Amino acid sequence: MVGVYVAGVGFTKIAEHWDKDLEQLMAEAAVKALEDAGVSTVNAIYVGCALSEYLQCQANLGALMAECTGLVGVPAFRSEAAEASGAAALYSGFCDIASGRSEAVLVIGGEKLSDGLPEEVSSGMLMMSGRSWYEGFMGADFYAISALLYRLYSKRYGDEGIPFFPVISHEHAEGVAHAQYPFKITLDRVLESPFIAEPLRMLEVSGIGDGAAALVLVSEGLARRLKSPKIKIFISSATDYMNPFDREDPLRLQSVMLSVSKVLEQAGVSRGEVNMVELHDSVSILGALCLESGGFSPPGAAGKLAMKGEFGLNGRLPCNTFGGLKARGHPFGATAIYPSRGDISPAYWACWEESA
């Protein structure tokens, strides 16, 4: 397998970008990534987006992005895997380089949720989280499923510290230029926010935002010839039964367990050597379940460890270092492509903040 390196990074602020289309957001991020890498073309383009057919009435994002980045002629495809659409595009791009077929690929993730009303975004999430004729038919949306998981968790372990996950994410987003909600919130504010599906509260779920992020991935050979800073990456992915309640233990995310174990094995790194973790905290309880299923916290202990400060920027294992899905923002197809604090050089960061 050929080693795979990130040679260029580009991303937009996550916000409600009223004056920009999805394609402009994605093109901005992509062009930045190409400039950052110092390459003029790539062998293939992989685009991740979850809901463009529904919210923008737009399909065929591969060819669209080839045109918008001035790379017409380059093969280009779109991947869809719900909120993991960006990760799916990254996976495809990674495999293309790792197989030896391509030397450089462009991976773009984007989503423009503000084109829909909040209830339309919820409909989109309903499409993503279950079968349309089962969960979709009865209106058991993502928040309903998450709320039921939250209840099962509380019954088994108690809910201590779970509402603290949004507090951590907001603390880490404070002052971050590309974050949608770059300010702190208190635990009391989380607890006082209204239920959207009890026991899940409004301030325990991510908001609606637009954003795009892009990476240029290159082979080991090309990485040596490029001047830009490079990071070697590893990727793994896994699935589980669509409905969590069809799983042996709904509170154990098999997909997280498998993919974390596989990627650490590939990288030759043990859990104790991991310096920071990005969690899928689109709802608070999922942040905790990701940590526990990934083997970074004993089952039932993530909330208590969170309260002790273990996941803060100065803690044992900093989580959601730019604010996670909750505070940095969660434009579905772009989410997996956005960098963490460990991914970006101080020089790039200073430059980005200045341009923002």
Place this chain on the structure above:
Amino acid sequence: MRVTGYWRNISFLYRLAGWKCIHCGTFHHYKPVVCRRCRSREFTQVELPGSGRLIAYTVIRSPPKEFERYAPYSIGLIELEDGTKILSQLTDFKEDELRDGIRVEAVFRRVRVNGEQGIIEYGYKFRPVLSRS
């Protein structure tokens, strides 16, 4: 969801009828090509028991667009008498009546009006078992 997709699945939505793998016993609420656990291709059609226990529930207050007119509505996770777990809307309850662990039973109800054509779609919902007094 399209009306055709609804129509293809009414045996489950009307009667809780589905397919049980004859090798590993896994119940499928959809028509399987292979068993999702053991990949067997042999199934027998069964109807799930219409009663069970409410394991957990929630109330949807900011629903998806197509459910706005029904909000707030309740979604329950139910363990049926044979151990199968299913999701369902809850109905016919007083506010203080819903508690984890109560016995519930299936009823046939109008679930929603779908699309611009206004097609009325029916299906199962669960309600607390009526006490005999």
